[in-house]
Ligand SMILES: Nc1ncnc2c1ncn2[C@@H]1O[C@H](COP(=O)(O)OP(=O)(O)OP(=O)(O)O)[C@@H](O)[C@H]1O
């Protein structure tokens with residue numbers, strides 16, 4: 001396979017937003033621009049997943065999801081990528097480890113919505129992820145409390161950076177995480193799929 005991995009300059013801080021993006025929507029674009037502002041990031045890479053390991057339902061084909069993601073997210077500091085497909089990784093701990101090998105001079109920050117923080121302790125090697133990269137968590141409607149009460153939040157409470165100091169996350173040593181209470185957008189892929197149309201569309 002020919003790799004088409006994105007370029008990153010030495011010393012840059014790249015936020016990684018992983019997701020099924022089935023389909024991408026305004027909520028994803030919104031948290032991405034908020035993360036750029038609030039966490040002191042240079043760039044964000046979207047990692048369009050070959051398939052979430054915790055979801056039994058297979059997503060729409062990757063090229064179709066990539067094409068929609070590129071329509072939804074157009075920003076000079078954001079790149080939509082199929083890195084996990086290229087690397088053959090499905091679990092985030094593996095993806096992060098490979099990226100750190102491939103880009104030793106770059107700093108990575110893992111980004112996620114509050115719903116994923118609430119379930120984070122179910123991810124493979126989640127503590128290794130916590131101990132390896134700083135994590136930025138963005139508010140999502142109905143999920144702020146569950147994220148703050150989550151197992152990961154409890155165990156790593158001493159390593160939480162208050163939201164008003166979010167700009168320090170990019171240069172913090174892991175473990176470090178920060179929840180930011182940004183203005184919320186209630187878009188969701190589940191709701192879009194339920195309205196119909198997305199699965200009927202060809203790539
Ligand atoms: N409206 C939103 N507000 C905050 N975070 C969001 C929002 N939508 C998605 N995210 C976050 O973006 C990442 C990728 O989300 P994903 O592709 O699963 O979209 P989704 O709308 O949650 O999909 P689904 O409804 O199929 O679970 C996750 O970290 C998720 O928490």
Ligand SMILES: O=C(O)c1ccc[n+]([C@@H]2O[C@H](COP(=O)([O-])O)[C@@H](O)[C@H]2O)c1
Pocket residue numbers: 017018019020021047049051052053054055090091092093116122123124
């Ligand atoms: O590594 C895991 O065990 C794991 C479990 C669930 C989700 N993830 C990742 O979390 C990101 C969000 O997934 P999703 O399907 O909720 O959009 C995406 O990058 C997934 O690969 C990762």
